[in-house]
Amino acid sequence: MSDWLFDLGNSRFKAAPWRPDGGIGQILAWPHGADALAAGDASQGPLPRGRRAWVASVAAPALTLQLLTLLRERFEQVRMAESRAxxxxxxxxxxxxxxxxxxxxxxxxxxxxxxxxxxxxxxxxxxxxxxxxxxxxxxxxxxxxxxxxxxxxxxxxxxxxxxxxxxxxxxxxxxxxxxxxxxxxxxxxxxxxxxxxxxxxxxxxxxxxxxxxxxxxxxxxxxxxxxxxxxxxxxxxxxxxxxxxx
Structure with missing residues (x-):
């Protein structure tokens, strides 16, 4: 699947493919930290690649920026979610x-x-x-x-x-x-x-x-x-x- 959803929290990082029917696929998880994300781990492998990525982050700005840099190397379009009225x-x-x-x-x-x-x-x-x-x-x-x-x-x-x-x-x-x-x-x-x-x-x-x-x-x-x-x-x-x- 080419569209992915990413959730960067204060202690965990999760991702899931966004299915054409609007649902989400199998959830993946990586160790916290940009170096670990870039390398992947034995259970989940490296970050996916695709067409579009949507990101939600409550992590520190520096880590969020590192993640966005990694995703922009792997996706054609990267969008940050934001709270709205x-x-x-x-x-x-x-x-x-x-x-x-x-x-x-x-x-x-x-x-x-x-x-x-x-x-x-x-x-x-x-x-x-x-x-x-x-x-x-x-x-x-x-x-x-x-x-x-x-x-x-x-x-x-x-x-x-x-x-x-x-x-x-x-x-x-x-x-x-x-x-x-x-x-x-x-x-x-x-x-x-x-x-x-x-x-x-x-x-x-x-x-x-x-x-x-x-x-x-x-x-x-x-x-x-x-x-x-x-x-x-x-x-x-x-x-x-x-x-x-x-």
Whole structure:
């Protein structure tokens, strides 16, 4: 396939072919960093080549520029996605839409395609939460540290607290479990409060959509959640489909 979608986050880089029917193909992933992207790895190989590429990036400007340079060597046309006030039936709550992270914006587009009232929770470097009404109105959201980032921050300030390990317990009997329970529990509590507040605002209970690399760890604690691991790429496909300059 000649058209590709690329999602450069703060910790992972993903890509998928954009199918002629508007859907996305198999998702590929590479190590973070331009050198690793250029070399590829044993599981995914080098970056693909093709006719058109659409890119969403929340990474540092220097890494984004390196990625764009690599893609411009491989594609005839490279387009950067950007947040807009309105797109694909979504109307964002931000007075300055460009300040809404493009990953959150694209996840909203993907959620709009799912349909209904939804609370979108992205679990990556940050924990992001956004409320979207069935009519496409974005009611705003929250940003917090993800459980992984909480663990890393605690470890940096207190090296005796391990940065990973442990499992969720309601009342843990050792430090590693207590850390996992506290950090995962904080994220779950914020999501659950957002669900309650979302229902109060909309007058209906929103569905919960989870995406991001840290989502699988929280899924057992949020049994009502629906996993949508490719939500940002799905939103990017919608953005590309209405891109007037492509």
């Amino acid at each position: 309105e797109c694909a039936g979504v109307r964002v709550a931000y007075a300055q839409p460009q300040r809404l992270g493009v990953d959150r914006f694209l996840a909203l587009l993907g959620a709009r395609a799912v349909g209904g009232d939804v609370l979108v929770a992205g679990v990556g470097t940050a924990l992001t939460i956004d409320l979207l009404g069935a009519d496409g109105t974005h009611h705003g959201g929250r940003i917090a540290a993800s459980p992984t980032l909480m663990r890393q921050a605690l470890h940096q300030r207190a090296a005796q607290l391990p940065a990973s390990g442990g499992g969720y317990r309601e009342f843990a009997g050792d430090t590693e479990d207590a850390l996992a329970s506290g950090c995962d529990g904080a994220a779950v509590a914020l999501i659950e409060r957002s669900l309650r507040e979302g229902q109060a605002r909309l007058g209906r209970a929103p569905a919960l959509l989870l995406h991001g690399g840290g989502a699988p760890a929280l899924q057992p604690l949020l049994p009502q959640a629906r996993a949508h691991p490719a939500l940002v790429l799905e939103g990017l496909a919608l953005w590309a489909s209405v891109d007037p300059d492509a």
